[in-house]
Amino acid sequence: MTRQYNILIFDGFSNHCLANMVEPLRAANTLSRQSLYAWRFCSIDGRTVQSSSGLTVTPNGALSEQRGDVLVVMPSYGYLKLDTRETIRAILAAAGKHSQLAGLDTGSWLLARAGLLNDHRATIHWDELARFEETFPLVNAVQERYVIDGNRLTCSGAMAAFDLASALIRRDHGPLLSMEVAHLLMSRGGADQYTLPLKSEDTLVNRALTLMQANLETPLPIKEIARKIGCSQKRLEGRIQAELKTTPQALYRRLRLNLARKLAEETEQSIAEIAGRCGYENASAMTRAFKAEFGQTPTAFRSGS
Known part of the structure; x- marks a missing residue:
């Protein structure tokens, strides 16, 4: 069965973080010759967004239109400006349409603001960990590269997104495929x-x-x-x-x-x-x-x- 990832991106998102989440999933499909994973990109309103390095992405649709297995929230830079009632309401509404929630890099902040990480272990970019702990005392904040706590997934940055994706492949389809994915993406010509x-x-x-x-x-x-x-x-x-x-x-x-x-x-x-x-x-x-x-x-x- 194909697992559907819906990835919520905002202006200022990190290309590196996005690629490190999606490319391992793509590689797992390639190596298995099966559609183990599928993904769609979305923004709050469906409008085009631009990454921190100027890459323009036209999403597949608005967040409200998405339903699937995993909702990935990925703001990266400028996340505090995104901490608005409109954003949090949209994330809360979308959370009910997904069985798992993931916060990549500073995405953990928006999930925590929505109360979706209460009583869960979670991490965030380590530069923001102290402020995260102070702001959200109901979240068990930890300084780790990534955390899988039940149906809550968080990671601390772009490089850690690769580790998280690898761990999810390992959980879903076994350690051998996960190891082969890592091998493929680190291969040289x-x-x-x-x-x-x-x-x-x-x-x-x-x-x-x-x-x-x-x-x-x-x-x-x-x-x-x-x-x-x-x-x-x-x-x-x-x-x-x-x-x-x-x-x-x-x-x-x-x-x-x-x-x-x-x-x-x-x-x-x-x-x-x-x-x-x-x-x-x-x-x-x-x-x-x-x-x-x-x-x-x-x-x-x-x-x-």
């Missing part, structure tokens, strides 16, 4: 673009990932990977399950098939050549695994059908 390593927060898992990705064409037994990184296979299995909610075997297979998908999409190599590069004995074996993982054959994926 060049000769090594097909084998850039995924990264995990767990050091042991990260070492296993590095070994796996260095040996995609000739896969190593999981027992050998564990030996090379200095732990038992059982311990490795436990750490990967805890960190990525999968088994080492499934993780290794996913890495090989991710490479196959990228090669199918971005090169003219034959399916047999791709199979060899991804550690499969023949094209048929890879095709079966590819279809089981992604719901279609590499040939169909390549043709966009």
